[in-house]
Amino acid sequence: MNQAAYVAVDWGTSSFRLWLVDRAGNVLGERRSHEGMMAAAKPGFPAVLQSHLEAVGAAPGLPVIICGMAGARQGWVEAGYVDTPAPLASILKRAVPVPGQDRDIRILPGIAQRDAKAPDVMRGEETQLLGAVGMDAAGEAIVCMPGTHSKWVMTNGGTVERFATFMTGELFDAVSQHTILSHAVAGADETQDIDAFKSAVMAAFEAPAFAANLLFQVRSGQLIYGGTPSSAREKISGTLIGLELAAGLGRGTSKSGITLIASGRLQMLYRLAFETTAVPVRTIGAEDAVRRGLSMAAQSIWSL
Amino acid sequence: MNQAAYVAVDWGTSSFRLWLVDRAGNVLGERRSHEGMMAAAKPGFPAVLQSHLEAVGAAPGLPVIICGMAGARQGWVEAGYVDTPAPLASILKRAVPVPGQDRDIRILPGIAQRDAKAPDVMRGEETQLLGAVGMDAAGEAIVCMPGTHSKWVMTNGGTVERFATFMTGELFDAVSQHTILSHAVAGADETQDIDAFKSAVMAAFEAPAFAANLLFQVRSGQLIYGGTPSSAREKISGTLIGLELAAGLGRGTSKSGITLIASGRLQMLYRLAFETTAVPVRTIGAEDAVRRGLSMAAQSIWSL
Numbered sequence: 001m002n003q004a005a006y007v008a009v010d011w012g013t014s015s016f017r018l019w020l021v022d023r024a025g026n027v028l029g030e031r032r033s034h035e036g037m038m039a040a041a042k043p044g045f046p047a048v049l050q051s052h053l054e055a056v057g058a059a060p061g062l063p064v065i066i067c068g069m070a071g072a073r074q075g076w077v078e079a080g081y082v083d084t085p086a087p088l089a090s091i092l093k094r095a096v097p098v099p100g101q102d103r104d105i106r107i108l109p110g111i112a113q114r115d116a117k118a119p120d121v122m123r124g125e126e127t128q129l130l131g132a133v134g135m136d137a138a139g140e141a142i143v144c145m146p147g148t149h150s151k152w153v154m155t156n157g158g159t160v161e162r163f164a165t166f167m168t169g170e171l172f173d174a175v176s177q178h179t180i181l182s183h184a185v186a187g188a189d190e191t192q193d194i195d196a197f198k199s200a201v202m203a204a205f206e207a208p209a210f211a212a213n214l215l216f217q218v219r220s221g222q223l224i225y226g227g228t229p230s231s232a233r234e235k236i237s238g239t240l241i242g243l244e245l246a247a248g249l250g251r252g253t254s255k256s257g258i259t260l261i262a263s264g265r266l267q268m269l270y271r272l273a274f275e276t277t278a279v280p281v282r283t284i285g286a287e288d289a290v291r292r293g294l295s296m297a298a299q300s301i302w303s304l
Numbered sequence: 305m306n307q308a309a310y311v312a313v314d315w316g317t318s319s320f321r322l323w324l325v326d327r328a329g330n331v332l333g334e335r336r337s338h339e340g341m342m343a344a345a346k347p348g349f350p351a352v353l354q355s356h357l358e359a360v361g362a363a364p365g366l367p368v369i370i371c372g373m374a375g376a377r378q379g380w381v382e383a384g385y386v387d388t389p390a391p392l393a394s395i396l397k398r399a400v401p402v403p404g405q406d407r408d409i410r411i412l413p414g415i416a417q418r419d420a421k422a423p424d425v426m427r428g429e430e431t432q433l434l435g436a437v438g439m440d441a442a443g444e445a446i447v448c449m450p451g452t453h454s455k456w457v458m459t460n461g462g463t464v465e466r467f468a469t470f471m472t473g474e475l476f477d478a479v480s481q482h483t484i485l486s487h488a489v490a491g492a493d494e495t496q497d498i499d500a501f502k503s504a505v506m507a508a509f510e511a512p513a514f515a516a517n518l519l520f521q522v523r524s525g526q527l528i529y530g531g532t533p534s535s536a537r538e539k540i541s542g543t544l545i546g547l548e549l550a551a552g553l554g555r556g557t558s559k560s561g562i563t564l565i566a567s568g569r570l571q572m573l574y575r576l577a578f579e580t581t582a583v584p585v586r587t588i589g590a591e592d593a594v595r596r597g598l599s600m601a602a603q604s605i606w607s608l
Binding site for chain 1: 416
């Protein structure tokens with residue numbers, strides 16, 4: 001069996017993922033739980049981490065590299081932000097050691113865009129970017145990272161030039177659960193209505209100003225013409241993703257199209273949306289990207 | 305004292321308003337409660353109406369004209385819809401009598417836009433329109449009726465040609481209460497930040513596709529630059545109203561500008577928003593409009 005070289009942790013707002021990794025980057029052990037920043041505050045970050053380290057049998061001296069909300073002000077130790085334009089290489093240089101620990105534990109900083117006209121922050125996505133784009137990438141890339149708070153990032157030669165966060169995922173939840181549309185989607189099952197999704201994407205993409213009207217049409221359309229709860233859900237989702245794409249693609253794309261970092265259902269939906277708007281996409285799994293980014297950080301920090 | 309000629313009722317989803325009115329349209333008595341369609345379902349619509357009729361001392365034979373959600377499928381008696389293009393005069397002709405009552409009670413229908421590309425419905429607003437625009441108005445008007453579900457209506461010669469509903473008010477509630485922005489507005493007081501509101505209106509009006517990003521900036525801006533909860537609330541409100549105006553004004557305005565039917569805080573905010581986008585506005589109070597519309601219906605139906 002290969003020997004573990006370090007532990008990599010993606011510590012988000014509501015999720016915790018840990019990998020035991022060897023020198024070559026192979027995963028020897030893995031843990032996932034819902035002990036994200038919110039849940040970890042009570043038992044304490046050290047106790048949560050320790051329990052998972054024991055569960056994978058991590059040796060006492062093994063170093064730990066962490067990204068995500070554990071580095072937020074409300075997290076374990078504040079890891080600050082690197083300001084844009086932010087070379088991805090500077091992320092690892094600015095990793096913050098957690099004081100008073102038996103082992104070497106470091107938390108990667110986020111990235112801040114200190115622009116009064118478009119203030120923005122990311123924390124965790126910078127590590128995905130590092131893994132997906134690399135430190136010494138040549139040329140420009142536009143990267144779309146969908147989620148609760150979708151990020152659109154312009155990188156150039158391994159540097160984050162600009163980025164914008166869209167509340168798309170959170171708007172989907174709030175609109176489906178806390179407005180009149182909750183009646184329209186009540187009882188939705190796993191059935192997909194790809195046509196409903198695609199036409200909603202196109203409608204919002206072509207007339208983004210009408211987003212709040214297109215959402216209401218989910219209800220009035222059901223009232224007048226009928227339609228399933230699942231198809232109503234796809235229309236809400238398509239409208240919000242189409243709105244996001246109208247902004248993200250509004251200033252054109254690079255020749256190589258878009259780099260999409262996403263997994264599972266989100267990857268499927270955004271691929272469909274980009275297909276609908278005829279934009280070429282290169283896809284990278286979100287988890288692969290963050291693990292690769294954490295590995296690059298570990299290898300650089302501890303000269304593995 | 306003048307003699308009461310009829311009773312007018314505006315029966316919404318969550319509110320109930322009743323006026324005792326004389327032949328000349330003067331208000332002799334008034335009642336308001338939260339017994340809207342939702343709350344009235346349990347005690348029953350007849351019992352709720354009866355209690356308020358007694359409270360204003362309405363004589364046994366006095367007729368009652370009702371508009372709003374009491375005419376919805378989940379209401380008292382379904383009053384259907386008049387389809388667009390809908391002459392406002394046809395609203396009163398299609399009033400539905402409530403069967404089995406001691407007095408003459410009629411409920412006004414809503415308006416439906418049976419257009420597969422822009423299905424829409426209104427119920428209650430048609431009576432406000434009747435009161436504000438009139439049955440025999442000459443020329444075109446664009447009417448904005450802000451609220452939980454804002455309506456933008458194009459009328460021509462007293463006929464509703466087209467309309468669109470925007471979920472602006474409901475989005476404001478869902479976003480302020482059920483997303484990460486709830487932290488940004490927590491503790492907001494009555495302080496107004498007119499500059500924050502106006503610049504948010506302008507930002508969303510000029511770049512509506514960025515709505516979901518502009519909303520996130522309420523948080524990231526506060527994180528990076530600080531700012532009060534009240535100013536965060538104004539930014540959310542300004543972003544959503546600016547998005548609505550980008551659609552509503554996107555196809556131009558008539559020379560006479562916009563007719564705004566609104567009261568209270570909403571009237572103030574929308575007037576500011578129209579001022580920001582340099583659009584002339586004629587304002588009519590929402591309650592005046594609905595009462596005038598109900599009076600026109602009563603006078604026509606009972607030849608008063």
